[in-house]
Amino acid sequence: MALLKARRLDYPFIPEQVEALRAGQFVLVSGLVYTARDRIHKYLFDGGKSPVDLKNSALYHCGPVVIRKDAGWVVRAAGPTTSLREEPYLPRIVKEHGIRVIMGKGSMGKVTEGACKAGGCVYLHAVGGAAQVLAEKVVAVKGLYFGEEFGLAEAMWVLELKDFPAIVAIDSKGRNLLRRVKSASLRMGRKLMKSSDPFIP
Amino acid sequence: MKNHVQWESSLFELIRRTSVDLPCDIEQGLRRACKTEKKASRARWVMETLLANVQKARDLDAPLCQDTGSLIFYFQVPVGFDTNALVSATRLAVARATRLGYLRQNTIDSVSGAACQTNVAYGAPTFYFEQCARGTVDVRLLMKGGGCENVGKQYSLPDESLGAGRDLEGVRRCVLDAVVSAQGNGCAPGILGVCIGGDRATGYECSKSQFLRKLDDKSPVKILARLEDRLMKEAKALEIGPMGLGGNTALLGVKIGSMSRVPASFFVTVSYMCWAFRRRGALLTARGGFQKWLY
Numbered sequence: 001m002a003l004l005k006a007r008r009l010d011y012p013f014i015p016e017q018v019e020a021l022r023a024g025q026f027v028l029v030s031g032l033v034y035t036a037r038d039r040i041h042k043y044l045f046d047g048g049k050s051p052v053d054l055k056n057s058a059l060y061h062c063g064p065v066v067i068r069k070d071a072g073w074v075v076r077a078a079g080p081t082t083s084l085r086e087e088p089y090l091p092r093i094v095k096e097h098g099i100r101v102i103m104g105k106g107s108m109g110k111v112t113e114g115a116c117k118a119g120g121c122v123y124l125h126a127v128g129g130a131a132q133v134l135a136e137k138v139v140a141v142k143g144l145y146f147g148e149e150f151g152l153a154e155a156m157w158v159l160e161l162k163d164f165p166a167i168v169a170i171d172s173k174g175r176n177l178l179r180r181v182k183s184a185s186l187r188m189g190r191k192l193m194k195s196s197d198p199f200i201p
Numbered sequence: 202m203k204n205h206v207q208w209e210s211s212l213f214e215l216i217r218r219t220s221v222d223l224p225c226d227i228e229q230g231l232r233r234a235c236k237t238e239k240k241a242s243r244a245r246w247v248m249e250t251l252l253a254n255v256q257k258a259r260d261l262d263a264p265l266c267q268d269t270g271s272l273i274f275y276f277q278v279p280v281g282f283d284t285n286a287l288v289s290a291t292r293l294a295v296a297r298a299t300r301l302g303y304l305r306q307n308t309i310d311s312v313s314g315a316a317c318q319t320n321v322a323y324g325a326p327t328f329y330f331e332q333c334a335r336g337t338v339d340v341r342l343l344m345k346g347g348g349c350e351n352v353g354k355q356y357s358l359p360d361e362s363l364g365a366g367r368d369l370e371g372v373r374r375c376v377l378d379a380v381v382s383a384q385g386n387g388c389a390p391g392i393l394g395v396c397i398g399g400d401r402a403t404g405y406e407c408s409k410s411q412f413l414r415k416l417d418d419k420s421p422v423k424i425l426a427r428l429e430d431r432l433m434k435e436a437k438a439l440e441i442g443p444m445g446l447g448g449n450t451a452l453l454g455v456k457i458g459s460m461s462r463v464p465a466s467f468f469v470t471v472s473y474m475c476w477a478f479r480r481r482g483a484l485l486t487a488r489g490g491f492q493k494w495l496y
Contacts, residue, residue: 004241026246039314065267067302076302077258077267082348082386106348106386107445127250128348128388128444129477131267132257151316152306165250167243167446181447182384185439189381192435193363198370199431201424 006165013056013100019120021168023175027124029164032142033058033103037081039154040146044097045089051145051156054097061086061104063153065131066141073141075159077131080105083112083123091115107178108170117174124166125178137164205290208489212294212340216272219342219481220264220303223255224496226416227392227453227478231255234390234443234450244448251443251476266388266477268346269304272326275413277339279487280332287338288328290489292321329406337492341413341482349387349475354379355404358467367467369428372397372457379471380436380452385445388475392416392454393432396470399460404470411456412474413482415496425457443476453478 004026009017011031021027034052036044036059044050064078083104093099094115102112102121105128112123126134143158170176235248258265274291278284296319298304308317308325320326333339356375358367363378365371376395383391394411396404420426432455442448453476462468482495 004243004246024243026243063267063305065264065269065302065305077264077305079267081268082351084386105388105444107384125444125446127247127254128385129266129346129475130250130254131265132261132263133250133254135263135267136257151309153316169446177447178384178445181441181445185381185384185441188439189377192377192438193374199373199428201369 009101011058013058015056015100015120018100018122019172021122021171023168023171023177025168027166027168029058029101029103029124029166030162031160033060033159033161035060035062035064035155035157035159037061037063037154038085039150040156041086041089041093043146044093050097052158054099056098056100058101058103059093059099060159061102064135064157066152066157073144075135075138075141078135078138079131080126080128080134082106083108087111091118094119094121103166107182108176113170113174113176116170116172120172122168122172123170125169126164126166134164137161204489205286208287208290209293209297211483211485211489211491212291213297214491215340215342215481215483216294216298217303219344219479220269220298221258221262222481223258223265223478224480226496228252228255230416230453231390231476234453237449238443242448243446244442244450247443247446248450264303264305265479266346266475267305268348269307270344270346270479271350272320273329273343273345273409274326275329275341275410277331277333277335279336279338280334282332282338282487284330291326291328295320295326336487338485338487339482339495340485341495342480343409343412344479345409346388346475346477349391349473352383352387353405353408353472354382355401355471356469358469369424372469373428373432375469376432376455376471377435379473380439380441383473384441385443387473388477389441389445390443390450390453390476392474392478393452393456394472394474395455395457396468397457397459398462399468399470400462400466401468403460404468405472407458407460408470408472411458412472412478412480414456416454420457422459425459429455429457
């Protein structure tokens with residue numbers, strides 16, 4: 001694929017390296033990440049204890065299709081889920097657990113910009129729906145927590161990634177790529193609505 | 202119903218294929234759109250990733266997207282056909298597809314929060330039945346993920362904030378607003394199903410049934426076909442691009458239908474379907490045997 005220049009981000013994440021990323025850059029993430037979606041976020045927000053130390057780690061908004069094989073698990077499909085739903089929970093979780101990388105999809109607002117700024121954290125946007133291309137980047141399933149309580153889609157999976165592609169959507173200075181796109185489209189939308197050319201049958 | 206096993210197996214095959222194999226009209230739409238994006242741009246990278254994903258899902262016989270969505274079945278059956286038996290065969294097929302990983306455990310009890318292991322529960326899957334004067338069964342399946350379902354919108358006209366009155370210009374404004382509010386969050390480039398009229402429930406039903414139309418068709422109602430074309434051009438001008446990362450392609454298509462309404466209500470309902478447009482259909486014999494693929 002003809003592509004923009006890629007920057008690497010390897011676990012364990014080095015704070016300076018995360019902070020050097022800029023909105024709009026293309027990154028390849030390797031190493032351990034923890035999946036977390038609606039249930040896990042609410043649980044951690046409500047003061048639930050994390051089964052693992054999340055300091056300087058990545059939360060991946062993803063509910064994979066995983067099936068049992070022999071003694072382990074195989075990822076059948078895994079891509080990002082909409083991150084905006086987790087936005088209200090993020091500032092507290094990023095702060096209390098020292099999260100450095102959030103991975104997901106879709107636009108995020110001021111609350112996440114603030115959380116990224118305060119925590120030296122970035123929000124990485126992966127390609128939504130690309131569950132096969134992205135499942136291939138999951139090289140191993142290293143663990144499972146809360147599978148019973150929250151169900152397999154909502155559980156916390158420990159995944160090992162290799163060269164997982166994403167765009168920096170919000171950087172640690174709070175710059176937000178999708179906000180820029182949205183502002184421009186809002187302006188154009190207003191212009192099109194004011195159009196002197198109404199739709200008349 | 203006789204041949205329960207045959208029915209289950211045909212319906213299972215429909216689910217499997219819907220989950221792993223993007224229909225040809227949509228794939229062609231993605232290819233066309235990909236070419237309009239600048240080389241080495243973020244938009245081009247997204248489009249190329251989507252196309253690679255389509256191929257990989259097909260090759261690996263694995264779900265296109267991990268959110269295998271709500272399953273909506275549309276059946277047209279011969280007069281006097283036993284639809285209860287059809288429902289039970291479909292439920293068995295859904296449970297098997299879940300067990301084999303073609304569907305994610307994707308059904309949650311809304312009160313207790315408990316996850317359902319089989320995807321068979323009250324309201325899951327959804328069924329629509331219609332009788333028709335034919336000896337065959339026409340079945341179509343939509344698998345619609347939650348991300349795109351969440352960005353759907355319903356407007357009640359007049360809408361002062363949009364300056365939208367009770368006419369087609371008002372409809373145009375609503376649809377534009379829906380595209381701008383959705384940004385890339387429904388996994389753009391998506392396809393819009395729009396219903397003018399109906400009530401709060403049938404409006405959404407009709408807007409979703411627009412997804413059964415082929416991507417390259419045009420509304421048989423001339424004025425709606427014109428509105429579809431215009432909205433496609435305007436959506437492009439918004440430069441939302443794939444995944445909302447900027448670019449030309451916010452939408453692959455706009456499909457508009459209409460229903461009658463009561464004088465007091467004028468709803469415009471917009472449903473959004475993501476690029477992973479999982480829609481398949483089959484014509485089955487009255488005994489459940491496979492006759493031909495639709496789409």
